[in-house]
Amino acid sequence: MDVQVKRIHEYKRQLLNALHVIHLYDRIKRGEAAEVTPRNVLFAGKAAPGYFMAKRIIKFINNIANVINHDPDTEGLLRVSFLPDYRVSLMEQICAATDLSEQISTAGKEASGTGNMKFMMNGALTIGTLDGANIEIRDAVGPEHFFLFGLNAQEVGQQRGHYNPQIYLQADHDLQRVMDLIQSGYFNAFEPGIFDPIIHAVTHPQDPWMVLADFTSYKLKQREAAELWHDQTEWQRLSILNTAASGVFSSDRTIAQYNADIWHLKPLIMTP
Numbered sequence: 380m381d382v383q384v385k386r387i388h389e390y391k392r393q394l395l396n397a398l399h400v401i402h403l404y405d406r407i408k409r410g411e412a413a414e415v416t417p418r419n420v421l422f423a424g425k426a427a428p429g430y431f432m433a434k435r436i437i438k439f440i441n442n443i444a445n446v447i448n449h450d451p452d453t454e455g456l457l458r459v460s461f462l463p464d465y466r467v468s469l470m471e472q473i474c475a476a477t478d479l480s481e482q483i484s485t486a487g488k489e490a491s492g493t494g495n496m497k498f499m500m501n502g503a504l505t506i507g508t509l510d511g512a513n514i515e516i517r518d519a520v521g522p523e524h525f526f527l528f529g530l531n532a533q534e535v536g537q538q539r540g541h542y543n544p545q546i547y548l549q550a551d552h553d554l555q556r557v558m559d560l561i562q563s564g565y566f567n568a569f570e571p572g573i574f575d576p577i578i579h580a581v582t583h584p585q586d587p588w589m590v591l592a593d594f595t596s597y598k599l600k601q602r603e604a605a606e607l608w609h610d611q612t613e614w615q616r617l618s619i620l621n622t623a624a625s626g627v628f629s630s631d632r633t634i635a636q637y638n639a640d641i642w643h644l645k646p647l648i649m650t651p
């Protein structure tokens with residue numbers, strides 16, 4: 380269970396995950412099915428009513444799911460779902476069932492994140508960028524037990540103003556194939572042009588989220604995770620280590636530290 384559940388936002392990069400799903404599908408279609416580790420890829424999350432791109436990303440994921448789930452070649456290998464009406468009562472069940480937690484925001488954009496902590500506590504392994512509390516999660520569990528990929532916040536800053544997505548397209552044939560497939564209308568046969576805004580967003584030099592810049596390192600790190608899955612003893616060892624190291628995110632510890640560092644409040648002794 381490969382899971383990305385959170386509000387739909389461009390900086391959270393559900394699109395990067397969606398491009399990777401298409402890449403897995405492409406591998407199956409081009410005859411590499413034997414090398415693809417079976418996955419259920421689950422998405423969920425609400426979009427603000429007026430956020431056009433977020434709504435379009437939900438449509439994109441649903442169309443990809445429809446094509447992949449109805450293609451017999453993917454049977455037993457790849458399933459994609461978008462669960463509607465994501466809320467805490469769903470997260471209570473989802474995070475307990477998750478093997479791989481997707482925390483793939485553009486470095487420097489996520490203040491903290493809390494979903495990442497919920498997944499960690501429940502034994503998921505994290506694939507993520509150096510962003511928000513992913514940094515503390517990786518420190519707590521040990522860098523060798525965390526699937527790190529992508530530009531760091533400083534590198535994202537350095538690229539700003541000089542970002543050229545074409546370089547990443549030319550450097551990664553797999554990425555080129557994914558974009559060609561989307562461009563061909565493969566996922567919107569009866570809805571011409573509806574994904575043009577998505578193609579435009581990720582291929583534009585002004586893409587603030589630098590989706591294509593992180594595709595190759597994401598793809599390779601996903602391959603590492605897929606390899607590790609075949610060693611269930613090792614995967615479960617890492618899962619237990621994640622749960623064991625998650626205590627640092629207790630709200631008692633967090634609030635006590637806020638008090639020690641910032642608030643400097645004296646404990647109130649309650650008398651009967």
Ligand SMILES: *Cc1c(COP(=O)(O)O)cnc(C)c1O
Pocket residue numbers: 384385386465466467470491492493494495497
């Ligand atoms: C945890 C949680 C969030 C926050 O998720 P992030 O990945 O930290 O953005 C949002 N919505 C629900 C329902 C949650 O349970």
